[in-house]
Amino acid sequence: MLRIEDALDIILAHTPTATNNKEEVPLADALGRVLRQDIISDLDLPPFDRARMDGYAVRSVDVATARPDQPAQLKEIGEAVAGQAFSGFVGVGEAVRIMTGAPVPAGADSVQKIEVISVNNGVVELYEPTRPNQNITPRGIEAKAGNLMLQAGAVISPAAAAVLASFGYAMVEVSVRPRLVLLSTGSELVEVWEKPSAAQIRNSNTFSLAGYAQAAGAEVLSAGVVRDDFNETKLAIAEAAAIADVVMLSGGVSMGDYDLVKPALKELGAEILVEKVAMHPGKPTVFAKLGETLIFGLPGNPVSVAVSFHIFARPALLKMQGVTELHLPRVFAHTATAVKGAPPRRSHQPARLVIRNGRAEVEPLKWAGSSDVVAFMQADTLIVVPEDRKGYEAGELVEAVLLK
Numbered sequence: 001m002l003r004i005e006d007a008l009d010i011i012l013a014h015t016p017t018a019t020n021n022k023e024e025v026p027l028a029d030a031l032g033r034v035l036r037q038d039i040i041s042d043l044d045l046p047p048f049d050r051a052r053m054d055g056y057a058v059r060s061v062d063v064a065t066a067r068p069d070q071p072a073q074l075k076e077i078g079e080a081v082a083g084q085a086f087s088g089f090v091g092v093g094e095a096v097r098i099m100t101g102a103p104v105p106a107g108a109d110s111v112q113k114i115e116v117i118s119v120n121n122g123v124v125e126l127y128e129p130t131r132p133n134q135n136i137t138p139r140g141i142e143a144k145a146g147n148l149m150l151q152a153g154a155v156i157s158p159a160a161a162a163v164l165a166s167f168g169y170a171m172v173e174v175s176v177r178p179r180l181v182l183l184s185t186g187s188e189l190v191e192v193w194e195k196p197s198a199a200q201i202r203n204s205n206t207f208s209l210a211g212y213a214q215a216a217g218a219e220v221l222s223a224g225v226v227r228d229d230f231n232e233t234k235l236a237i238a239e240a241a242a243i244a245d246v247v248m249l250s251g252g253v254s255m256g257d258y259d260l261v262k263p264a265l266k267e268l269g270a271e272i273l274v275e276k277v278a279m280h281p282g283k284p285t286v287f288a289k290l291g292e293t294l295i296f297g298l299p300g301n302p303v304s305v306a307v308s309f310h311i312f313a314r315p316a317l318l319k320m321q322g323v324t325e326l327h328l329p330r331v332f333a334h335t336a337t338a339v340k341g342a343p344p345r346r347s348h349q350p351a352r353l354v355i356r357n358g359r360a361e362v363e364p365l366k367w368a369g370s371s372d373v374v375a376f377m378q379a380d381t382l383i384v385v386p387e388d389r390k391g392y393e394a395g396e397l398v399e400a401v402l403l404k
């Protein structure tokens, strides 16, 4: 039985790093993709001293003594609106009407908001003074032209897309998506539109795994259900491996008579590199290589499949795309109730992160075990119980992996 870290080391050592597999896509299609070029700013941001308020651009020395009962009086000489600058100069005793987002005209050093100003016949009365730079976002404070904004290997989030847009990246170099074929094994499985008979269940893993794999950047093809038949399993794996970078199977990797994934892989000449990991759930996780294709044989139970995917398959898919940060974030929080461990295996208990009495807690889900899709739907974290611990008492500080 391999430790989780050792299994992951083996998997990542056999996972190719993105090299030539890049393509250029329009920014609108780049969301969630992996950046393959560094992003450099082509201009200062903001590109000019910019008004943060609607009001008047003034010289702070002219209005230093302004008070409600003794307003400063200035002469209105023009206006600056977003998209159109005022081209003149603000001299002694002068003010320019200005809108949020407009460039602050030369000569002015501050903007006073319209709420403390009244205007009559071109005379601007300010009831409050300004400080220099008040209500101005200075040119270049967010970024200077030529700065490194984002490095290759970052996943393009919506916020990152806004940065790329600001610096003119209409086309973006990203990694080609790894092609992944999903196979769900099990003679008990029926399709989602069918009514299962007494000993059958609906295939649900295809849908969770497709979602997880897509979120990790893969292009997912589902080849559906494979019955627990040796030849059928072998053929399905061979056909999938011929067209995929990654074949992901669920089920058929335990110790039962009809667990045929490993025997089929062996017969196909695959190199089996991981076949048992000291974890709970997820112990029978299989990783193999068939030619250049990576094969993940994930355990069949819906929760085991999800845990094993996040710990092993997700980092491999990210590595294939050149992602810098392969691992899910972890947090420390107090557990709301006791958690059982599974020594000598490391345990991952599905849980929910909640705020109770002003502190972060993880609340272990009440679940019927690793088949419980209904309970797992509520999980956003996995509490990690180390291999040498029988468990935790309520209130103890624990480590948890964030799933979202």
Ligand code: AMP
Pocket (backbone or CB within 6 Å): 184, 185, 186, 188, 189, 201, 202, 203, 204, 205, 206, 250, 251, 252, 253, 254, 256, 259, 299, 300, 301, 302, 371
């Ligand atoms: P296995 O690893 O094939 O022994 O499967 C373990 C458990 O997971 C069994 O109870 C299976 O019925 C269940 N299971 C396997 N594959 C799926 C699937 N695609 N969707 C839902 N449950 C599954």
Ligand code: MG
Pocket (backbone or CB within 6 Å): 185, 186, 187, 228, 251, 252, 258, 300
């Ligand atoms: Mg099975």
